[in-house]
Amino acid sequence: MVVLVTRGDAAATDTTASLVPADALLYAHLSTSESRTQDSRLLAIAGRFSSPRFQLARLGMTFTPGAGGLDFARDVRPWLSDDAAIALLDGGGGRTEPLLVAAVRDRAPAEAMLSRLGASAAGTHNGVALRSLPPRATAAFAGDHLVVGPAGAVRGAIDRAAADDGGRAAALADGQAFRRAAEERTAASSVDVFASSAGLRRLLDGRDGIAGFAGRLLTGPRLEGVSAQVSAEESGLRIGARIMRTPGAPRPAGFTPSLTDRVPGDAAGFLALPGLDAAAELLSRTGGGGALLEGLRATVPQAAGLDLEDVLAPLADEAMLAVTSGDATPVFTLTARTRDEAATREAMARLQGPLADRLAGGSVFEQRDVGGTAAFSLPVTPELEPSYALARGALVASSGRSGLGQLNPARTPITGNAALGEVLPEEGAKVEALGFFDSRQLLALGERTGLQAFSSPAVRDDLGRIRAAGAVVAEDAKNPTDTTVELFLETP
Secondary structure, eight states, X not given: OOOEEOSSTTOOEEOSGGGSBTTOSEEEEEEOOTTOHHHHHHHXXXXXXXXXXXXXXXXXXXXXXXXXXXXXXXXXXXXXXXXEEEEEEEEETTEEEEEEEEEESOHHHHHHHHHHTTOEEEEEETTEEEEEETTTEEEEEETTEEEXXXXXXXXXXXXXXXXXXXXXXXXXXXXXXXHHHHHTOXXXXXEEEEEEHHHHHHXXXXXXXHHHHHHHHHOOTTEEEEEEEEEEETTEEEEEEEEEEOTTOOOOOXXXXXXXXXXXXXXXXXXXXXXXXXXXXXXXXXXXXXXXXXXXXHXXXXXXXXXXXHHHGGGOSOEEEEEEEOSSSEEEEEEEEOSOHHHHHHHHHXXXXXXXXXXXXXXXXXXXXXXXXXXXXXXXXXXXXXXXXXXXXXXXXXXXXXGGGGGSOOSSBGGGOHHHHTTOOOTTOOBSEEEEEOHHXXXXXXXXXXXXXXXXXXXXXXXXXXXXEEEEEEEOSSSTTOEEEEEEEEOO
């Protein structure tokens, strides 16, 4: 059996990947050691949220309905050793099937749990007793592991446990992409997730919502796989992910953040990208803004005699969208560096007429002075007053006048937020994206505006338990074609 040991003396070991078939679509490994502080801390944090408990019960019921009524402390902890894993396998016909592999320290309570779930004898394989769990799962002890799932996968795990490394069938642990991901795991990690490129395409292609968004964003011909790890810290959860690409893949664009100190400390959130062209590409790749971009391309030339690319080209170094709380509605403010202030000023001036016609029925932009800078605003409604100004090589465009405060650094900037500080890059370092959100403010804004983006009360409650989150996307210095993602969730 292959045992993967991660870096660091206190790192969790993975004893389960060598029992999982090589073509698993998705693999999630959990360190369950009672002696690791990180694992106990993660369990305590997870216990504050209702969604993980619901999802775990739901996952258990995919094996057998009775699993939904299991109590972890009574039924699982007495026999569970230091790690466990769930793998999603291709069940054919568009279906996926889960496979559980868990290390066992005491077989008697594990046997008792299977009996409680209604397990019945189902023959043997390679000298190992098989049990049937209603309605169609199979369970067996493969060496010192309990394996539950499709009959073929359980028999394969038995064979892998019985054979030496040279004689067993290929396992997930043997894959090059999986081993590359395992080498990057840190000692603090309690949860590790891996998906191959084929697995991601199989799971995400054609999906709607967040899953479809992720599929369109991640998948590509050079993708090898995606890995992620979760570590519990005293003030929250740190999630690190890696998008692994084959050598020779194009390197994503990067930028050095220089605008974040303009976002006020009470902002609900912001997202910084390497220019408006990168934002347009992101919209196009995810499919969410394809129609919008095509509409702009068709409308802008007709209305203002401009090509959309002519507007975007000078704004290709750094762009940031921030959300702040207005008197009645959220205020969205775009701040972008321009390589050619004169060209951007002319483009914005030519857009004034068409925008005024469409939004305000003939009203015109009003010019005023903001700290010595010429600013332009279009009064549409009390809640909507598009405004913009250019100063010191940057364009600031906002849905309200208050957004023009981001022409200058904020008195109390968002960079002082603890969650954002956990992921802020070193001064002068390049990133591919930088973001932050205050979940409670976002929920409050949603309620004020009548938006029901999170309709489930449980989801809203769980989001309310996250104080704030910061995220950074960057190129991996050791593997330039790889992208790393670090997310910190601050929990009170």
